Amino acid sequence: MRVHVVSDVHGNVEALARAADGADALFVLGDLVDFVDYANPTAGILGRVLGEQVSREFGRVRRAGGPGELAAFAKAAWGRIPDPAAVIAEAVDEQYAALFAVMPDDTWAIPGNVDLPDRWPAHLRPGITVPDGKVVEIGGMRVAFLGGVPLPPGFPPRLGGPWRPHLVAAEDYQASVDALADFDLLCTHAPPAVPALFYDVVTKRRELPGLGLRELIERERPRAALFGHVHQPLAARLRYGATECVNVGHFRRTGQPYVLRW
Numbered sequence: 042m043r044v045h046v047v048s049d050v051h052g053n054v055e056a057l058a059r060a061a062d063g064a065d066a067l068f069v070l071g072d073l074v075d076f077v078d079y080a081n082p083t084a085g086i087l088g089r090v091l092g093e094q095v096s097r098e099f100g101r102v103r104r105a106g107g108p109g110e111l112a113a114f115a116k117a118a119w120g121r122i123p124d125p126a127a128v129i130a131e132a133v134d135e136q137y138a139a140l141f142a143v144m145p146d147d148t149w150a151i152p153g154n155v156d157l158p159d160r161w162p163a164h165l166r167p168g169i170t171v172p173d174g175k176v177v178e179i180g181g182m183r184v185a186f187l188g189g190v191p192l193p194p195g196f197p198p199r200l201g202g203p204w205r206p207h208l209v210a211a212e213d214y215q216a217s218v219d220a221l222a223d224f225d226l227l228c229t230h231a232p233p234a235v236p237a238l239f240y241d242v243v244t245k246r247r248e249l250p251g252l253g254l255r256e257l258i259e260r261e262r263p264r265a266a267l268f269g270h271v272h273q274p275l276a277a278r279l280r281y282g283a284t285e286c287v288n289v290g291h292f293r294r295t296g297q298p299y300v301l302r303w
Contacts, residue, residue: 042180044068045298046289048230048269049153051075052085052136056296058143064298066179070269070289071153071188071230073140074133076204077103080294086132091118104244116202125203133157137164144169149179151188153230153270154206154249158188174217176224182303185224185263187217190231190270191252211252218253226301227266227284233258237276238286244273258284267299 045064050057052075061067078085079100088096095118102111119125137160144150146168152158161171170177172186189207191214192198198210209217221227231251232238239250248271258266262283272291279286289299 042066042182042303044179044301044303046070046228046267046301047292047298048072048289049272049291049293050140051078051155051293052140053293053296054139054143056292057140059296060292060298061145061148064300066147066149067145067298068228068267068301069144069148069150070228070267071151072155072269073150073153074136074155074157075293076155086129086136090122090128090132104246112199112202115204119203129203130157130160133160134163137161141165141169149177149184149186149228151186151228151230152207153188154190154208156188156207157205158207174220176221180303182226183224184226184228185221185261187214187221187227187229187251187254189214190249191215192249194252208249214251215253218251218257221257222261224261225264227254227258227261227263229254229266229268231270232268232274232288233266233281233286235279235281235286237279238268238274238288239271240275241271241273242275255281258282258286265301267301 044066046068048070049072075085077087082093082096102114141164148169151173173188176185189209191211194211233254234250265285274288277288
């Protein structure tokens with residue numbers, strides 16, 4: 042069995058169309074949407090709708106802004122246009138239409154934090170499975186999938202604003218983690234809470250890890266744990282106990298899937 046695994050697609054339709062070439066199945070571990078393109082501020086939903094300057098400033102505030110500054114900046118920026126939620130939904134649906142159209146049969150996809158999973162059903166078709174929060178058997182391998190990224194404990198999901206990323210309350214994410222058992226391979230969007238796996242060396246910040254995943258790995262001892270989320274990790278892979286932990290890469294930039302065989 043040969044499986045190609047990608048994460049952090051961020052709108053790279055052309056590469057996604059080739060991602061399963063030569064594979065028996067394709068795993069997509071989230072972040073399909075290109076919302077903010079830090080490398081090209083004219084691209085992404087933010088750049089195309091609000092302009093290059095806003096997109097560039099958003100990136101600066103995200104890197105260096107103080108607590109609450111990014112949310113305040115985003116609120117002010119989107120407040121300049123009427124019905125921003127509708128504009129974002131239309132732009133996201135346009136990207137999803139193109140992305141899901143090129144996914145082949147035998148695709149298994151979960152959402153990342155830069156996704157709107159409630160908009161996925163309109164774009165799904167037979168052959169594409171969303172196994173979020175489930176353990177499924179694929180080619181004789183029991184695979185556990187979990188999408189999204191948890192908020193730190195005590196932080197509720199943001200309900201207002203035109204853009205609501207798929208950030209899950211800590212207790213809800215932990216409940217999903219606790220429900221996973223008896224599997225050989227773990228596929229998530231977020232990395233486990235091992236410092237070298239969730240620190241980004243370019244942004245020089247810690248990204249939000251998957252709470253409870255490290256303990257799940259200790260308990261279940263899967264062969265491998267695959268994930269994305271961190272675009273430039275301090276460690277792209279390391280062995281944690283009996284499990285090989287692998288960041289499958291920033292697919293938007295590399296266009297290369299991670300190849301898994303069993």
